Amino acid sequence: MRWTRAERRWRDALLDAALPGRSPPPSSLTDADWDRWGAAADPLLRVGFRAAVWALTWLPAVRYGRPLHHLDADRRDAVLAWVAGHRLWAIRQLALVVRLMAGLAASRAEVA
């Protein structure tokens, strides 16, 4: 299932938040890159990453009243660190999959 325009915004913001300061940023991947990923990735990874995008985008609204991509860098880091260090394994996996995708995307962006 293709990313909606809103999901793309959230996804790209999340990847750039997870691994900021890259040039080019992880968010600079093209639709073609994401289509290729969507065609190749295991369904669990596709679903898991999409779930992570939704969860990490909107979880901050509970505490800060705003989604992740509307937070400043300090608060974004705080949210992501909270997720990455959570006592529940399932919550930590959200951060794990985002870090994985951010790293791969950053590497892809460098050579594309």
Add this chain to the structure above:
Amino acid sequence: MIHLDGREVRSAAQLACDVVVVGSGPGGSAAAAILAEAGLDVVVVEEGLPYPTAEVAPDAWAAMARTYRGMAATMTRARSPIPVVQGRAVGGASVINGAISWRLPRDVWDRWVNEDRALADGLPWEAIERETDAVVARLGIAPTDPAIAGRNNALLAAGAEALGLEHRPIARNATGCQGSGRCLQGCPNGAKQSLDRTLLADAVGRGTRVVCATRVDRITLDRGRATGVVAQADGGGRVEVAARCGVVVAAGVVHTPVLLERSGLADPQLGLHFRAHPGASLLARYDEPVRCWTGATQGHEVIGLRDRRLKFEALGVDRGLLASRLPGIGRALAAEVDRMDAYSSWGVAVRARTRGRVHRGWTGRPVVRYGLDEEAIRDLAAGIAWLGRMAFAAGAVEVLPGVAGFDLRVTDPRRLDALEADPPLDPRAWSVVVTHLFGTCRMSSDPAKGVVRPDFRAHRAEGLWVLDASVFPTNTGVNPQTSIVAIARVGARNVAARVAAGVPWTR
């Protein structure tokens, strides 16, 4: 190389041959080469795509999308799911592995034969050795040249040496390796002698036809005799291959049993006895550049603790994957990435005694049920501890064990003793992958204990052989590619001999 590309098959295609081989990985390529050498007309059907040197991707994202099944995210079903890394390309896993070569250890074969004496006749040691010698020659297997190995490998050697552990350059099928550090994404220089470039190419040179981008749905059986395969091409068409003499299945440990099950082979042993080598990695930081993504991807190994079920290797990784392994997230991760060149990356593979199972799920896809038990966790803990000790001995300033609930960073080697003595026993604390898979169509003279006989024929169907790692009675504790190829060659010679002898089922 490619006779028929499934991406271009929109309607129906029919082929006929003597033997159809399902899968072009180490087992399938080896089988095709031997069968073609024996003068048989062979068709190889491969689900994946060719991956020529000119098209090798420059990064892990693109490479994994093209050559790794599910982008290496296919997970086992367990309390803590484990990624199962499988290749999906012409040449199979040989295209994406570290090119590491090991002969089958004699003690492993001894154990197999002690368990089932008939294996000594069907799988004689002398035959395995002879085929291994031929494979070593053909694939140009040789120790990694220290001149191109790089610091990641050199530091492992130094650490092992300081601790008195037996170690050595890894023997690899990588002729003329230039140390680009990209074995796991495919060799950009054409140095890695993967099976598509060697044995499969040899088979094609003798008339073997390769069908790619085509997934075998089932083996056709006529009154208990394998007569061919039916496959689905990526282009939407159906491909049928009629085989006059029989079918060789080499679709890998996960897919071979599921294919047989899907084809109606009613064997309760199918999918049982899944074994693997769970692997974990350790990063260590030094006061010098290491640049673990350069040099030979896996050029040095430590074998001094094999009797404890542990094998250590340097493990160069793509920078994107390395970034995901570093601690932190957000700006903390970015800071680590900025000093990424100071990290070494090494791995440990455990010869776990854990058994799992593979079966067809309700979607038709394979399900692998396999998790870490306490013994495997304790072995992993020991492995990580030893990696850390070697890193400190080589001059590391800190090590990152990567174990949830334990120290993120260790600067005092005594903490590694604590990890080994009292590891977290929750499997979810451990970041593990499985890459070496075995056993789901186990070889046994007793049909109640295995799927194939000692001569590789299926117990419950004629004209059907299995020639991949799924026939291995156990895991081996070492990198399996060379032994898979050698054993598949032994099996393929059995196939050729039966055909030549004109057994009743040949037409």
